[in-house]
Amino acid sequence: MQYNVVPEWGNLQVSRLGMGCMRLPTKKDGDKTVVDRPEAIELIRAAIDGGVNYIDTAYGYHGGQSELVTGEALLDGYRDRVSLATKLPSWLVKEEADMDRILDEQLKKLRTDHIDFYLLHAVNKSHIANYRKLGYQRFLDRAKADGRIGRACFSFHDDAATFLDILDDYDWAMCQVQFNYMDTDNQAGLSGIQAAGRKGVGVVVMEPIRGGALANPPETVKAMMEGYPVKRTPVEWAFAYVAQFPENRVLLSGMSNTQQLSENLKTFETLNEGPLPQAERDFIDEVTRAYRSRVYVGCTGCRYCAPCPQGVAIPDIFHNFDESYMFDNFGHFKWFYGECVEKGTDASKCVECGACEEQCPQKIPIIRRLAEIRERSA
Ligand SMILES: NC(=O)c1ccc[n+]([C@@H]2O[C@H](COP(=O)([O-])OP(=O)(O)OC[C@H]3O[C@@H](n4cnc5c(N)ncnc54)[C@H](OP(=O)(O)O)[C@@H]3O)[C@@H](O)[C@H]2O)c1
Numbered sequence: 001m002q003y004n005v006v007p008e009w010g011n012l013q014v015s016r017l018g019m020g021c022m023r024l025p026t027k028k029d030g031d032k033t034v035v036d037r038p039e040a041i042e043l044i045r046a047a048i049d050g051g052v053n054y055i056d057t058a059y060g061y062h063g064g065q066s067e068l069v070t071g072e073a074l075l076d077g078y079r080d081r082v083s084l085a086t087k088l089p090s091w092l093v094k095e096e097a098d099m100d101r102i103l104d105e106q107l108k109k110l111r112t113d114h115i116d117f118y119l120l121h122a123v124n125k126s127h128i129a130n131y132r133k134l135g136y137q138r139f140l141d142r143a144k145a146d147g148r149i150g151r152a153c154f155s156f157h158d159d160a161a162t163f164l165d166i167l168d169d170y171d172w173a174m175c176q177v178q179f180n181y182m183d184t185d186n187q188a189g190l191s192g193i194q195a196a197g198r199k200g201v202g203v204v205v206m207e208p209i210r211g212g213a214l215a216n217p218p219e220t221v222k223a224m225m226e227g228y229p230v231k232r233t234p235v236e237w238a239f240a241y242v243a244q245f246p247e248n249r250v251l252l253s254g255m256s257n258t259q260q261l262s263e264n265l266k267t268f269e270t271l272n273e274g275p276l277p278q279a280e281r282d283f284i285d286e287v288t289r290a291y292r293s294r295v296y297v298g299c300t301g302c303r304y305c306a307p308c309p310q311g312v313a314i315p316d317i318f319h320n321f322d323e324s325y326m327f328d329n330f331g332h333f334k335w336f337y338g339e340c341v342e343k344g345t346d347a348s349k350c351v352e353c354g355a356c357e358e359q360c361p362q363k364i365p366i367i368r369r370l371a372e373i374r375e376r377s378a
Helices: 037-049 061-073 096-109 125-134 136-145 160-167 189-199 210-215 219-227 234-243 258-267 278-292 314-327 330-343 355-359 366-377
Strands: 003-006 012-015 017-020 054-056 083-088 115-123 149-156 174-178 202-206 248-253
Touching: 003 248, 012 017, 012 248, 017 037, 037 054, 037 061, 037 258, 054 202, 054 248, 061 096, 083 096, 096 115, 096 136, 115 125, 115 136, 115 174, 125 136, 125 160, 136 149, 149 160, 160 174, 160 189, 174 189, 189 202, 210 234, 219 234, 219 278, 234 248, 234 258, 234 278, 314 330, 314 366, 330 366, 355 366
Parallel strands: 017 054, 017 248, 054 083, 083 115, 115 149, 149 174, 174 202, 202 248
Antiparallel strands: 003 012
């Protein structure tokens, strides 16, 4: 495992690969939204035993189960071996006292007396306006002073100008941004990462494989990669791209099983430090263009749009549609969509209330896309 020593974090030594606890293994039978506790604990501990020392969770992941399971995984001495990051659910903060109350609840769930990296979660224009109104800086100063949090940070989903506005609003230790070779001009983007670097704010990257989408390329992209003289798997190309920017201190991956974990641990033994050769960067540009011609919805599966008040399975419909679109294979989608119709979670239940679009970090026109998919599935 490779490590970064980060001066702005008190010379903390952090593993370049971080464990994201948003995609923990869930039960194979029964309720598939329930985290498979023993499997998830084994996975988190295996990551730590393999050298990962940065663990990222959040109040909302897996409907609140992620923090509980992560807390359990960090018993038996594992807590002392890691830097722990969790996040304040920005959308639940209505008054100043909510911030202290939720943080205290999180400490209990995580069975710890301090959070090393505490993030305001998925901050956007409206969240930062609300936080400013409620005096979030006082809260962060207070939580740092009394030791409940080590470093004040934010994670971000909005446009580049908003990112810069938030970056300048507080003495942040870290920002967590979505970044991969498909998202260089999306959200904070490369320019945002570089601005953070200039301010000495360390960057933690989320969605380096775009939520798994870049792991399974369409045939055209697969053929390009197989034909290229430098041999890397699609996942290795994704990590190699993100790793070349020195601002990116930790690359989080939401690994869902031990096979993915061991592959990624192996990749991070020899991952490039610093820029890839120009020819390889040009090749990634070509791959990006090939992908862009294939992705239809572009949902990353973060599930911020869920639950839909009408029960529409928005991220699952989008995920399955994009998979089929990329692979040009609608057989699977037809089967999946039929199941949705039976369960009453299909797109026809959408009443266009727009609650999902307000939450979507990718700004996907969800209502329109659902209508289009519904039409194509008729
Ligand atoms: N703060 C925020 O707003 C926010 C938002 C999003 C994420 N996050 C955090 O950032 C973390 C990282 O984001 P992410 O989970 O989207 O990361 P990611 O690495 O882009 O995607 C994770 C997915 O990639 C696939 N994958 C990983 N390793 C693989 C391998 N070796 N081979 C094949 N597939 C592989 C898996 O998909 P399959 O399971 O489909 O195979 C896995 O679930 C999250 O877990 C979460 O902790 C934060």
